[in-house]
Amino acid sequence: MILVSCSTGNLTVIADLPKTLKEVSGTETLIDSDLIWVHNDSGNSPKIYGLNQKGTIIKELNIDSKNKDWEDLTSDKNGNLYIGDFGNNENKRKKLSILKIKKEDLQSDSLVPIERISFYYPNQKQFPPKKKQQYFDSEAFFHFNDSLYIFTKSRVKGDYGATSIYKIPAIPGNHAAILIDRFKTCDDSRCWITSADISNDGKKVVLLTPNVVWLFTDFKADHFFKGNVTPFPLDISSQKEGICFKNNTTLYISDERSHNRGGNLYEFKLETED
Secondary structure (H helix, E strand, O other): OEEOOOOOEOOEEEEEOOHHHOOEEEEEEOOOOOOEEEEEOOOOOOEEEEEOOOOOEEEEEEEOOOOOOOOEEEEOOOOOEEEEEOOOOOOOOOOEEEEEEOHHHHHOOOOEOOEEEEEEOOOOOOOOOOHHHOOOEEEEEEEEOOEEEEEEEOOOOOOOOEEEEEEEEOOOEEEEOEEEEEEEOOOOHHHOOOEEEEOOOOOEEEEEOOOEEEEEEOOOOOOHHHOEEEEEEEOOOOOEEEEEEOOOOEEEEEEOOEOOEOOEEEEEEOOOOO
């Protein structure tokens, strides 16, 4: 892994999100669609929302599943959408799921069915484990080559920036998540991984923290952490929860509305220094 330096990233606010989306978490775009799909965090209604670029809600779908702790959204090249119901703040959940919504059901006006993809971490033996072993929360994932890649969020004090990549097949069942690799951003809670995405061309991976976008490039296959890594410190500090590619060089980023800040949809251009 080679660390590449870069300049501070400037976020451009493109929309003030409606109050309905006060706790916006996942953010995703689909191939052949102009909508930006989002959802709220745990405890909210099991709904997803399709927005235009002004942040206006164009489509609202009721999902046939409880919002236990929805954390992120991703999609595949066929236009199917996936909801990551794997938030695990206390590291005691045994039933972790990803909910697949078929492309054709995104046009529905009735209750939307899901296919459930369940998984578990084979290396988690206690629920919850001791505080120094609580590495099994997650808020980030994406779809790549018929698999789902889950990035964990550490709850271990002094090691908050540690993340592990786990891989499961993108098909219904109860899968043992396969550990692929590990990475560390920094040490404190500003280092938590809160969302992830991969570009449509499969050449760029981004991880989001409250203050930094981490860009990974020049990797082979799914060895995402083995190429170059470029951190983009952001010029707005907030509770950022969602990231996705608008195209191969531009990102959408969303944040929660909290303490009179946030609640916005941003654009961010990936521009590295030569």
